[in-house]
Amino acid sequence: MTGRIDVGIADDHDLFREGLVALLGRDSRLRVVGQASDSHGALELVRARHPLVLLLDVSMPGDPARMTIARVKRMQPDLRVVVLTMHQDVRLQSELLAAGASAYLTKTAPSSDVVAAILHAATTDSPQIPPGAEEGHSDLLSEREYAVLRLIAQAYSNKEIGAELSIAEGTVKRHANNINIKLGATSRIDAVRKATRLGILPSQATLG
Template identity: 55%
Template sequence: MPMPMPTKPVAPVIRLAIADDHDLFRDGIVAILGHDPLVDVVAEASDGHDALRVAIAHRPDVLLLDVEMPGPGAATTVRRIRRQAPETRIVVLTMHRDAMLTESLRQAGAAAYLTKTMPSADLLRAVHAVAARTDQTAVGVDVGLVSPREYEVLRLIALARSNAEIASELSITEGTVKRHTSNLYAKLGATSRIDAVRRALLLGVLGHDA
């Protein structure tokens, strides 16, 4: 009797909500994400108050939140959602990066910061990366995606340090540096050092001043 073929585990569907006051932009995001069978858009909101209501009512895995919407303000909205729907990971969408605003939203509990000019493929990758985190603490190092040691290796990679230089600075072996680098590639979905740094910046894991 032939042995049954093992079945490949199916990744869980990401339940996602979108909060943006521009109908056309929301429709575009829904259309983009609709091509991914592992993403299900469960709700939409058009202001900060509605975003909180949607988060409480639908408990999405990820909420895409526009930084400039009518309502109490992005940082306040993020804090309220984190208090009342703590399982929801909040991804802030902005037109322009602002260091002070980014830090304010990080302190409030946002999991990532994405610009609206990013390619759609990067948006999909970011949604999957954020949803996969086991911890969404957003103060300081993003420990939900990379470990503190991986962050140090990533920071030195961003400074164009070689494996030997990283090993010397962190007092570890080059083999350990390579292992941390491989882990970073896997977590970030990267294929090279430059790609890893780009994706880390995109997800807010690594600051632009690193």
Template identity: 45%
Template sequence: MTDPDERRIRVVLADDHTLFRDGLAELIQTDPAFQVVGQAADGDRVLALVPVLRPDIVIVDVEMPGPGARAVVSRLRQVCPEATVIVLTMHQNSRIVQELLDCGAAAYLVKNIARDQLIAALHAVHQSPRNVLLSVSRETLGHGEQTEGGGRPLSAREMEVLRLTADAYSNSQIATRLGITEATVKRHLSNIYAKLGAVSRVDSVRKAMAARLINPVIDSGRNGRPPE
């Protein structure tokens, strides 16, 4: 008799937030077509798991510990080419979207996607892995050539996060200092990247300095960063 699990679509999840990962696993498995066979909290772990588990779909976040999203997606396509890679993130930056699609991601979805849309997207990429599926705003697609400092103005909270980022604070340190959650810090960073047309923390600081939004960091050892 055939094992019913053999007919299910096997999924591996990679995100550094355990609570989000667990909730996502439960959500996906409300559809009996899917089975979450593994979870990882960083890029190195998902790269180790996937060749062993041989999933049909791998869902990865953009910002998690490890080698970085572009390296993870590229490597996943090498070590398990039969697996379809889906990026599920808070980031809506046109450069990041294009770079990860170029690395081999089959879909780029934002985390505010509805449950039914997510399930439909998983079915779509599994059935047609050669097609590209996007769930981003029109504004994201329309501002790929945004000039430095030429986007929407940063909010007061985003400026606080940006200044602390420039002072080399980690996400957890920023969260503690501002009395917010680390997930909120990541959301602010995502907004900062989108508004500045940046692709990373370093790039956002560089562009903010070029646009004179913040002062150049002269001595990172004397800028008020707390000891590690």
């Protein structure tokens, strides 16, 4: 990547936001192009300033973070969203990464991690999974749900999965529904895609 990376900051705490502006201003690779203090402002920031990376606080006034991520990604598909939050929550992390965030950092992370997350997001399509998070992602699904998902990824039908795992076809359907709920997926293919993005499934396990 050539030139500086344009960054937007959306956080409702003025002091924290100003600290981020000062931090990023010390790095010649980065340029802060706009700030916002709520979800509506984040949308306007993206619409007006077109940052490549948006630092997004989870607990801002307005719409939930997942909805804001979906909206800004529809508005600017190449936008990378780095989530900043006080919540060390594996399920929330999984939900926001599945919604399209490129990284999930707690506000207790060192400043070097914030810069590294921005640089990673700007140069790759793969989400950045924090150290130790892979174990948390695996724990998102039960052992049986994971087994069902692996077979779904191999294009097995519900009947074939039931025969393979020695469970009833109705049980397979129930597991598949639970998988969709936990991953925020709308279909079998979407579940595999989101599980692959989260590192629950290896990339080669993806359906077409």
